[in-house]
Amino acid sequence: MDDFTLGTLFVALLIILLCSGFFSASETSMMAINRYRLNHLVRKGNKSAKLTARLLAQTDKLLGSILLGNTLLNVAAATLAEIIVLRLFGHDNSTALLVGSLTVTFAILVFSEIMPKVIAASHAERVALPSSYALAAIIKLFYPVVSIATALVRGMLWLLRIKVQTDHSHHKLSLEELRSLVLEAEHFLPRKHQKMLLNLVDLERVTVNDVMIPRNQIEALDAGADPAELRQQIITCHHTLLPVYAQTPGNVIGILHIKRVLPLLEDTLDTGQFREILHDPYFIPSDTPLLKQLQQFQERQTRMGLVVDEYGELLGLVTLENILEEIVGEFTTQSPAQTGKFLRQDDGSLLLDGSSSLRELNRKLGLQLPLGEAKTLNGLILEHLQDIPEAGTSLKIGNYPIEIIQTQDRAVKVARLFPAQKSQPLQRG
Structure with missing residues (x-):
């Protein structure tokens, strides 16, 4: 190292920090990339997407190579920083050596870890797709060492009885996860289309x-x-x-x-x-x-x-x-027998037919009546009271005050539903 000037050593340190930042950014982008967007690009024939998908199909080798490269570079950066400090302040200045070590650690943390990962997390696709070419070559270069390390890891995981899925390219969505995806797409879909998709997802659990x-x-x-x-x-x-x-x-x-x-x-x-x-x-x-x-x-x-x-x-x-x-x-x-299920009053309340479907009332009127065993308003009232009510009886279901207007043949014929009451926050003295 004595043959290199200080300027050359500083340039080499900067290059090492940048390369370390590349490994950090590529690791974060690979893990943060949208798998469904990636699969879409693969179906369109995008070469970078196909290579990225192949790398993600062997996650253990991918992460092993990235971590190996990043570790080697960080060790090289620390060693180079120590050489620079010794060249500047000599071997007897322990304070300068401590300050130099802390400085390079801070530089690695900021410029090789935090900043690259923040950028990669925000622009995962833009970072991951170009990085896949370099990562593919690095995986081949580090293959012998990474294979040995991976085999040791798998052996220890087997002893601990921990099952690890290495192929994350084909995730199966549950209905709730699919519903969440549709809800998150509200900025890209018209409200009516979003509601139709949500209704379609719910068909599996509605009988x-x-x-x-x-x-x-x-x-x-x-x-x-x-x-x-x-x-x-x-x-x-x-x-x-x-x-x-x-x-x-x-x-x-x-x-x-x-x-x-x-x-x-x-x-x-x-x-x-x-x-x-x-x-x-x-x-x-x-x-x-x-x-x-x-x-x-x-x-x-x-x-x-x-x-x-x-x-x-x-x-x-x-x-x-x-x-x-x-x-x-x-x-x-609809036939006349199915119309006239509700009548809106001047005070904002609703006169409802007791045989009205709860799902229909929620859909038409934007209500949030609880859906469970009861399918009609009459069934919901009887389930809540555990008795057949008389006209004039009042109750509250959820946030909705309800008054029984008319009963007939042991069932609620007409009920008045008032607007939902918002719960008042507790006042603290």
Whole structure:
């Protein structure tokens, strides 16, 4: 080292610090790069992205090479700084040697660790992709040493019974993680599109029981009714597919498609021919997820099913439109029996039908009524009170005060819901 001038030694120290900073920045950028963005670039054929993905597929070798290079450079920087101090102040000045060591440590910390890593974390893709070429060559250069070190590490991890996944290039997202990604994309997606994606994610945990039309609201035909009365019901119906029952509404014997019965309406309706044109009913377990049911509708090429419980009792009816409305919102014309579910009052309160679906109220009115076992407002009130209330009873569910206006047939017919009350912060003296 005596053959080199001080200027040359300072330049060499600066180069070492810069190279150490490169290793620090490349390590941070490789770990911080967006894997989904990287996979997108790989599918587009980006060569740098393909190389980066290959390096990330062997994380142990990548990190081992980076750490080896960084350690060697930091040791070289400390040694070079000591030589410079000795050349400047001699061998007897221990204070100068201590100050020199602290100075180079501070320089490594700031210029080779913190600053490169902050930059790399903020611009991971811009740093990682170009760095992959140099890192690929360094991995080949350090391969023998890194392989031995990696083998020792794996051996110790095996003894400690610690399982390590080295390939992080194919992460599987859970539904909650996917939901979080959609929520974080609010600056890139219109609000309506974001809401549709969130609804689509939720299809897996929402069942047909949550969106079905309750049994008491189903428009159905009685196969045993008088032909003239049956003909009149068909002419005035509001749907193209109608369940047909015998004796009791729960005993559905078939599904009528209106277009198939039109020729029979020209004369007196023949009940024998009427039964022959019925389709077999399609029954659905009440706990079937909406996403699965959507697929089953597609496979069966049908758009309506009857929801039954574990005992085979009819609970309601679900259609393809009910599921699609969970994704995109309402777009079909509803029958009179399904309209008028709420009426807004001058004081801001809402008059609600007790049979209203909680999910529908939350979606239409922006409420946050709790969703659980109860599917309707009546069910939620009964679940909360554990009793059938009388008119005039008031209660509070969540942040919403509710007043029972009318009860009928052991159920809440009409209830008034007041705007949510914000909790007041405690005053401290």
